[in-house]
Amino acid sequence: MSMPALRQPKKRPVEAKKSPPASKTEQKKSNEPKKEPLNYLIVTLRSGKKLVVSSDSYHGILTSGELFRCVFCETEMVRDVLCKERHKSSENHRKIVESYPHVEEFNENLIRKLNGADHYCTICNVVVTTYFLHKHIAGESHMDELQMAITRALAYKPNV
């Protein structure tokens, strides 16, 4: 009986990753924090049209430096996912969000009117001043985001 030769896992030298020619101007996303799972929400318009946006967009949570900011409650919190989720599910926040409904006139663009001269674009997760609002909605980046929200809705399967 011959003993089967012990298989030694081949030790492969770790291939040195060839870093792409780094142009010094494009050093973004190098020290990004761990990716959070992105939660999505479905928004159904009165017309029956469906859009899927990220939960943070829907809830008006912006990231600003080391903080999360809720545009509706006008409150800031430490950049901690648990903290953020707790805020989003708080009754107080939910009530406040409800008091800023999507403006009918802007339909699928999901614009909420904030206090003062600001509007919030749920599609893009940005605050836009009234002055720039129409320009924003007609802009390429908003159009792209909107298209993505529509496309996601076509593939969206709610968690059962």
Ligand SMILES: [Zn+2]
């Ligand atoms: Zn809030």
Ligand SMILES: [Zn+2]
């Ligand atoms: Zn937008």
